[in-house]
Amino acid sequence: MNLNTLGLAHFFIEQHVSPGDLCIDATAGKGRDTALLCRLVGGRGKVIAFDIQEDAMRQTAELLAREGLSERAELHLESHENMAQYAENDTISCIVFNFGRLPGGDPQVFTRADSSVEAVRQGLELLKPGGVMSLSIYYGGPNGYDERDALLAFLRTVDDRRYSVLLSEWANRPGEPPLSAFIWKDA
Numbered sequence: 209m210n211l212n213t214l215g216l217a218h219f220f221i222e223q224h225v226s227p228g229d230l231c232i233d234a235t236a237g238k239g240r241d242t243a244l245l246c247r248l249v250g251g252r253g254k255v256i257a258f259d260i261q262e263d264a265m266r267q268t269a270e271l272l273a274r275e276g277l278s279e280r281a282e283l284h285l286e287s288h289e290n291m292a293q294y295a296e297n298d299t300i301s302c303i304v305f306n307f308g309r310l311p312g313g314d315p316q317v318f319t320r321a322d323s324s325v326e327a328v329r330q331g332l333e334l335l336k337p338g339g340v341m342s343l344s345i346y347y348g349g350p351n352g353y354d355e356r357d358a359l360l361a362f363l364r365t366v367d368d369r370r371y372s373v374l375l376s377e378w379a380n381r382p383g384e385p386p387l388s389a390f391i392w393k394d395a
């Protein structure tokens with residue numbers, strides 16, 4: 209496992225996604241999470257991926273094509289706050305969020321508190337029993353702290369009779385290292 213936030217998320221995802229699963233990448237970006245999910249779900253599975261930037265959709269589509277994974281993904285130029293329109297409740301094995309901005313993309317476009325919290329709220333219902341969610345929370349700089357604070361406040365309210373929520377932080381890393389959150393829906 210790579211000892212960084214992406215490595216931690218991928219390690220978690222690899223433990224929980226199986227061939228034939230239906231998964232969601234809520235922030236496709238350069239497509240690295242979408243590609244990982246596509247590899248894990250195999251030829252019988254499906255990955256639904258969202259991003260609001262055309263450039264991100266293009267980069268994701270190109271990565272999937274290079275890796276021969278295009279058939280396993282549905283790409284939607286759409287805000288993740290509308291993800292409930294694309295899947296039924298209790299059907300999704302894994303939902304991945306990688307909050308922040310597209311590296312090298314438009315610096316004005318980044319995930320925002322209101323839409324992020326709404327997307328996580330919908331995602332919790334879409335998860336099947338035993339399903340999981342991985343959230344990598346980048347914050348600070350021009351993005352500020354609103355989104356991080358709103359997400360953390362929301363996560364602390366999630367019904368503990370239906371979900372387990374784990375927060376983790378890099379305690380001795382300088383600057384503003386990203387936070388990770390992992391959610392399990394009760395089986």
Ligand SMILES: C[S@@+](CC[C@H](N)C(=O)[O-])C[C@H]1O[C@@H](n2cnc3c(N)ncnc32)[C@H](O)[C@@H]1O
Nearest residue numbers: 235236237238239240241259287288306310319
């Ligand atoms: C940190 S990047 C994601 C990186 C990506 N997971 C990867 O593997 O390369 C965050 C992405 O979220 C996208 N984004 C911002 N607001 C969004 C929204 N409301 N719905 C979906 N995607 C959004 C940005 O365009 C950006 O591409």
